[in-house]
Amino acid sequence: MGVEWKPENFAKTVTQNAVNRVRQICSAGVRECKTSMPRATIGDHSKPGEWPHIQYASLVRNIGMWVDAEGDKVHGYIGVLPLVGGGKALGGVEQDADEGYPFWLEVGTRKMLPRPWLTLMMDSLEQQFPGLRFTRNIGNAIARGVTRGLHG
Amino acid sequence: MARGFVLAFADALRDELLADSGVTGAGVTKVFPQGTGHNPAFPYITYAFITDSPRHGLGFNDPAYRMLRFQVDGYAETWTEAATTLDAVVTCLDGATLTVTGWGVPRLEGEGSVIVNEEVEGIPVYRSISRYKAVLAGTNVT
Numbered sequence: 001m002g003v004e005w006k007p008e009n010f011a012k013t014v015t016q017n018a019v020n021r022v023r024q025i026c027s028a029g030v031r032e033c034k035t036s037m038p039r040a041t042i043g044d045h046s047k048p049g050e051w052p053h054i055q056y057a058s059l060v061r062n063i064g065m066w067v068d069a070e071g072d073k074v075h076g077y078i079g080v081l082p083l084v085g086g087g088k089a090l091g092g093v094e095q096d097a098d099e100g101y102p103f104w105l106e107v108g109t110r111k112m113l114p115r116p117w118l119t120l121m122m123d124s125l126e127q128q129f130p131g132l133r134f135t136r137n138i139g140n141a142i143a144r145g146v147t148r149g150l151h152g
Numbered sequence: 153m154a155r156g157f158v159l160a161f162a163d164a165l166r167d168e169l170l171a172d173s174g175v176t177g178a179g180v181t182k183v184f185p186q187g188t189g190h191n192p193a194f195p196y197i198t199y200a201f202i203t204d205s206p207r208h209g210l211g212f213n214d215p216a217y218r219m220l221r222f223q224v225d226g227y228a229e230t231w232t233e234a235a236t237t238l239d240a241v242v243t244c245l246d247g248a249t250l251t252v253t254g255w256g257v258p259r260l261e262g263e264g265s266v267i268v269n270e271e272v273e274g275i276p277v278y279r280s281i282s283r284y285k286a287v288l289a290g291t292n293v294t
Contacts, residue, residue: 049202107223107281108200109270113187116202119221119283123203134263 011072019069022076025129026065029078032124033063033117048113051120052105059102059117078121157255158201161220161286164250165199169224174240179233186225195228195237202283217289220258226280227270234267238280245284258286 037060040046040053054060059080068075080102108114126132155163166183169175175197182192186200202221224245226237246262265282 048200108186110227110272110277111187114200114202114223119202123205123219123221127205127207
C-alpha cells in the first residue's frame with residue numbers, strides 16, 4: 001500500500017473542519033438567544049441581569065451569525081444582523097429601527113441596568129463547549145450596536 | 153454572617169478603584185453601583201454585575217470555580233476625559249487580583265472596552281465601558 005502526502009488537501013480539510021466547528025458554535029449561540037428570551041406579558045418586564053423579554057421582536061428577529069474563513073484564520077460572528085432598507089428589518093417588517101437598541105440592552109444606560117443577552121449567551125456557550133474562549137473584542141463588537149456581534 | 157460574594161466583591165472593587173493613584177489622578181472620587189448616584193460631579197465611575205455563575209469541572213461534585221462578569225463605566229464631560237478615565241480603570245483592573253473578604257482572591261481579566269456618547273437632551277455625556285471577568289477558584293465558590 002502506498003501513502004501519498006498532499007499537504008494542500010490536508011490544509012483544506014483542517015480549515016473546513018474548523019469552519020464547521022465554528023459554525024456549529026455560532027448556531028448554538030443563535031439558538032440559545034432565540035430560545036431563551038421569553039415573551040413579554042402585561043406587567044411582566046425583564047429584570048436586570050435577565051434575558052430581555054420579547055415585545056416587538058426587534059432584537060430576537062435580527063439575531064444571526066456568519067462565519068468567515070481567511071487564510072488559516074476562521075472567525076465566527078454572532079449578533080444582530082445589520083438593519084437594511086431604511087428602517088426595515090431583515091425580515092421586511094417595519095419597526096423603530098434603532099441599531100443601538102441591542103447595544104443599550106447589553107450594557108444598560110444611566111437609568112437602566114443591563115439585560116445582557118450577549119453575555120448570557122457567551123456564558124451558556126462556554127459551558128456547552130468546554131475550552132471555548134472568546135476573544136477580547138467584545139468592546140469593539142458592542143460598539144457597533146452589535147451589528148457585527150462577537151468575534152470568537 | 154459573612155457578606156454574600158457579590159456584595160463583598162463590590163466592596164473590594166470600589167476600594168481597589170479608589171485606592172488607585174491612576175484612577176484618582178484622572179479626577180475620579182466617586183464610585184457608584186450603576187443607576188445610583190444623584191447627579192454626581194464628572195468624572196465618576198459606576199459598576200454593574202452582569203452574570204455570576206458557578207462552573208463545574210470534570211471529577212468535581214461541587215462547582216470547581218465561579219465566574220463573575222462585570223462592567224465598569226466611567227462618565228465624563230469630554231471624550232478626552234473619558235479616555236483618560238478608561239485608561240486608568242483598565243490599567244488598575246486588567247490582570248489585577250482582588251482580595252474579597254471571606255471569599256478569596258479572584259483574578260480579573262479584561263474583556264474589552266469602548267467609549268460611547270450617551271447624549272442627554274443634546275448635552276454630550278461620554279461613557280467609557282469596560283468589561284471584566286473574575287474567576288474565583290477553590291472550594292469556597294458557592
